[in-house]
Amino acid sequence: MLRFVFLALCAVFAAFFIYHEYLEKPVHSVILKGIASLCFLIDGILNSNGSPEARMIVIGLALGMVADIFLNLRFVIKEHSRKIFLTGILIFLAGHIVYLLAVFPECPWKVPVVLISLILTAVLMRWIFTRITADKAFKIFGIIYVGAIVLLTVTGIANYISNPSSFHLVFMLGAMFFLISDIVLILNTFGKNPKFRNRIINLSMYYIGQMLIAFSLYVM
Numbered sequence: 001m002l003r004f005v006f007l008a009l010c011a012v013f014a015a016f017f018i019y020h021e022y023l024e025k026p027v028h029s030v031i032l033k034g035i036a037s038l039c040f041l042i043d044g045i046l047n048s049n050g051s052p053e054a055r056m057i058v059i060g061l062a063l064g065m066v067a068d069i070f071l072n073l074r075f076v077i078k079e080h081s082r083k084i085f086l087t088g089i090l091i092f093l094a095g096h097i098v099y100l101l102a103v104f105p106e107c108p109w110k111v112p113v114v115l116i117s118l119i120l121t122a123v124l125m126r127w128i129f130t131r132i133t134a135d136k137a138f139k140i141f142g143i144i145y146v147g148a149i150v151l152l153t154v155t156g157i158a159n160y161i162s163n164p165s166s167f168h169l170v171f172m173l174g175a176m177f178f179l180i181s182d183i184v185l186i187l188n189t190f191g192k193n194p195k196f197r198n199r200i201i202n203l204s205m206y207y208i209g210q211m212l213i214a215f216s217l218y219v220m
Contacts, residue, residue, distance in 0.1 A: 003043050003046045003047055003218060006039045006040070006042050006043040007039070007040070007043050007214070007215065009039045010037075010040045010043065010207060010210075010211055011207065011211070012036075013032055013033075014033075014036040014203065014204075016032045016036075017029055017032035017033040017036055017203075018200055018204075020032055021072075021075075021199070022196060026072065026076045027076055029072055029075070030072045030073055030075075030076060033068050033069065034065070034068065034069045036068075037064060037065035037210070038065055040061060040064075040065075040207070040210045040213075040214045041058070041062055041065050041214070043211070043214040043215070044058045044061040044213070044217055045058055047216075047217035047218040047220075048217050049217070049220055051220070052102075054220060056099070056101050056102035057098075057099060057213065057217060059098050060096070060098040060099040060102070060213070061095075061210065061214055063091050063095035063098060064092065064095045064210055067088045067089070067091035069088075070085075070087050070088030070091060071084075071085065071088040074088070086137070086141060089141055089145055090141075092145065093141075093144065093145050093148055096145075096148040096149050096152055099152055099175075099213070100148070100152055100155065103155055103156065104151075104155050106159060106163075107155050107158050108158070108162045112158075113151070113154050113158050114151065116154055117147065117150045117151040117154045117155075118147070120154065121143070121146055121147040121150045124150065124183070125142065125146060128146075128186055128187065131187055131191055131192070132190035132191050132192075133191075133192065138190065145182070146182065146183075146186070149175070149178060149179050149182055150179065152175045152178075152179075153172070153176055153178075156174075156175040156176070157172055159171075159172070160172045166219035167216050167217075167219050167220040170213075170215055170216035170219055171212070171216040173212050174208075174209045174210070174213035175213070176209070177205045177206070177208045177209030177212060178205075178210070178213075180205045180209075181202050181203070181204075181206035181209055182206075184198055184201050184202040184205065188202060
């Protein structure tokens, strides 16, 4: 029962965080965002069965929490916002890699999954680049970052197709929500007409994704 309490707390604190960001209160936003992310991390820890795969997913959740804090610290320490943002993205990338280490080894179609992911990443980034304005460094990070989350999502789909267990279903859905969140984040951050409603979509999809990944450990 406790695990569901922390999922509920995550949703509540995430809502408070989004509201305070709308009010342009960056310090409050960082604190509330950190608490919301801590809740999905605690839920993952409570759900973990102690297996190597579960421990890797918990580490991925922890990296996500740290990255969350960094991404919003850029609104607090504005003079270093670029470096802080890139640091947050790098930490998120590390989290995606850790998630991959947990689920990719059992993928039965590794080569096809990688090839499909490369093609999807190329098509997706080509589409994204027509809608954003960003310098070369951000574009390079973007390709690597989106490539990692696309690979994670395609791996999740392949694992579910080959073994339609509850764990694979929930993890796959979590990765999908994460991917949607990241696409909206990129478009809204570097796009020509950012809107706060897109920020709400980005953050909502993100927290749903992380909560699903944390909950997947319960049904592992």
